[in-house]
Amino acid sequence: MITGVVIVVIIGLVAGLILSVASIVFAVPVDEKQEAVRAALPGANCGACGFSGCDGYAKALAEGSAEIGLCSPGGEDVANECAAILGKTAGNVEKKVALVRCAGHSGNVSKKTDYDGVNTCQAVSMMYGGDSACAFGCLGYGDCIAACPENAISLCSGAAVVNPDLCVGCGLCAKVCPKGVIAIVPAKAPxxxxxVNRDKGALTRKICKSGCIGCMKCVKTCPEQAITVENNHAAIDYDKCTGCGQCAGVCPVKAIC
Structure with a gap:
């Protein structure tokens, strides 16, 4: 009996010694700057920075392959902290927020059917595309609301609306929107x-009062050539836009605000 116990103890000691040596030999060097940057990041793992998550962004920052200030949830405070750790200058940090690019609430867009089932945008989209006559607009079942960690999104007459004062631009809402209606845009964009409708103008007019009809009036009016129309849909280049408002003034359906 004693012999057996001794043998087991010896085996345990040898195994422990082997594991200790292996942990030293095969240890992965720790980048202290990367660890410090990772601790400074908010941990949302939202991917708004363009990397897989906070770990990926911290690694890229430590290696010098990423710009400081890409973390939207962290904002200027986190950018300054990361810059201090890396011994660099943060520069100007542009705040970004989510935007629901759809004004198709119940007063503007018609419905093609009544839905009675699982109340999620994903379920509705997978089953038949939604009960709205517009195949591109907000479905209004609140998947983005459930995904938002800041409670910055609410429903208004059947369409999602973002409160820019609460939004941190993490982009989680945009990821869960099956229609791709939500975009992350500069908070200061005027x-x-x-x-996001891509139908021809005649069809869009029949189903939505506020849908872009691709009439080109905004393109012709813009003095900065900041607007283009492709696939019957207008888009604004925020880097060129000066906020003069002429495009909004000539839009016949008030799709630009």
Whole structure:
């Protein structure tokens, strides 16, 4: 009996010694700067920075292959902290927020059917595309609301609306939207095209009062050539837009605000 116990103890000690040596030999060097940057990041793992998550962004920052200030949820405070750790300058950090590019609430867009089932945008989209006559607009079942960690999204007359004062631009809402209606845009952008419809103007007019009809009036009016129309849909280049408002003034359906 004693011999057996001794043998087991010896085996345990040898195994422990082997594991200790292996942990030293095969240890992965720790980048202290990367660890410090990772601790400074908010941990949302939203991917708004363009990387797989906070770990990926921290690694890229430590290696010098990423710009400081890409973390939208962290904002200027996190950018400054990361810059201090890396011994660099943060520069200007542009705040970004989510935008629901759809004004197709119940007063503007017609319905093609009544839905009675699982109340999620994903379920509705997979089954038959939604009960709205517009195949491109907000479905209004609140998947983005459930995904938002800041409670910055609410429903208004059947369409999602973002409160820019609460939004941190993490982009989680945009990821879960099956229609791709939500975009992450500069918070200071003065004007937006509140529609992603790609149908021809005649069809769009029949189903939505506020849908972009691709009439080109905004393109012809813009003095900065900041607007283009492709696939019957207008888009604003925020880098060129000066906020003059002429595009919004000539839009016949008020799709630009």
């Amino acid at each position: 004007h937006h095209v509140m529609c």
